[in-house]
Amino acid sequence: MPKIIRDLEKKIFNTSMELFLENGYEGVDMKMIAKKCSIAVGTLYNYYPNKKELYIAILNESWNDTFKRFDKLKTLQLTPREKVEKAILMLYEDIEKRRGLGKELLNKNIKDLIEDARVSEFKKALIKNMEMSISCLEKKEAYKDDNSINIRLAEILLVSIPILIESHRHEKEENIRFLNEMLDGFIL
Known part of the structure; x- marks a missing residue:
């Protein structure tokens, strides 16, 4: 059974913003975002097609x-x-x-x-x-x-x-x- 994360899109958005602030655009990749959000990279791509x-x-x-x-x-x-x-x-x-x-x-x-x-x-x-x-x-x-x-x-x-x-x-x-x-x- 897949885990359900409430407000996942908001979590992805806020986490990504923090990562971009800390590391700059080039210092962030989709794997890093997914890991920080505790989700699979494929799940992240369901919300955003790319960085x-x-x-x-x-x-x-x-x-x-x-x-x-x-x-x-x-x-x-x-x-x-x-x-x-x-x-x-x-x-x-x-x-x-x-x-x-x-x-x-x-x-x-x-x-x-x-x-x-x-x-x-x-x-x-x-x-x-x-x-x-x-x-x-x-x-x-x-x-x-x-x-x-x-x-x-x-x-x-x-x-x-x-x-x-x-x-x-x-x-x-x-x-x-x-x-x-x-x-x-x-x-x-």
């Missing part, structure tokens, strides 16, 4: 709330600068909470991820949300005619946050202040 699909499901689920909060942020009665400051804080805290989950998206060596259209769309959506917040800010004269300044600033912020968290883990307030002051070099 990439499982990772993308985790990535989407973990960022879904962030995207909803970006949408809510757009409707708040705040100045453009206050919205950007809230967006930076929100991203910082969300990235910090995920402890690096998703940093593989910046790694060009993980071909099965970077070549996946869903991953590309996810990255575009993340950049677009940050870019929309920044686009409301009035730029300094040197950048007023630069059509790519908003996207470049969004990309810089999104790349900088994980680096600051990793390099200066216990300096959250200073890191957030630094990111906001960095923007001051481009806006009025």
